[in-house]
Amino acid sequence: MPHLSVHVLESDLAGRETDLIERLTDAVVTVYGEWARGLVDVKLIGLPPARWGIGGVPARAPSPYVTFGIKEAAFTRPDADEIVARLIAVVTDAIVDVFGERVRDGVTIDLVATVAGRTGIGGVVVTS
Structure with a gap:
């Protein structure tokens, strides 16, 4: 099951949630x-500006950051x-479609192997 967690400034996210999930x-x-449509799990995490820092200071206009959980077998x-x-290309394009071209150069997507x-789901270890 693909899991996407998207970190974005709350002020940028407000009102765009449904569009971003769909895209x-x-x-x-x-x-x-x-x-795969029914298996895609999207979590949107809106952060106040003072809670996202880059270079030791609050970020002014950070691009969205995505953690994309994917089965380890996909990498082999x-x-x-x-x-x-x-x-990476299609997820970046989806984010740019929602937030605009200004974010493209900074969109970060980490594919993380599961x-x-x-x-575990429901207290049971998932083996496949």
Whole structure:
């Protein structure tokens, strides 16, 4: 299940939540296919400006930061480099569609591997 956690300034996020969730979900579906739509989990984390710092001072206009949880097996496929590049491109484009071109150069996306057997749902370890 793809999990996206997006950190963005609350003032930038306000009123754009639904659009951002829809566009990020659509972006993931363009890479994985329609079967993945119901599995895409998006969490939007709005931060007050004083709670995001860059270089030791509060950030003035930081671009969104995305942590994208993905099964570890995706990184061992023969087409892993292509999948990673496509995910980064389409998620960046989705964010730019919502927040504008000014954020593109700073959008950061970390693809984080979820190792089988290291996640639990409902108190049960997920092994696949």
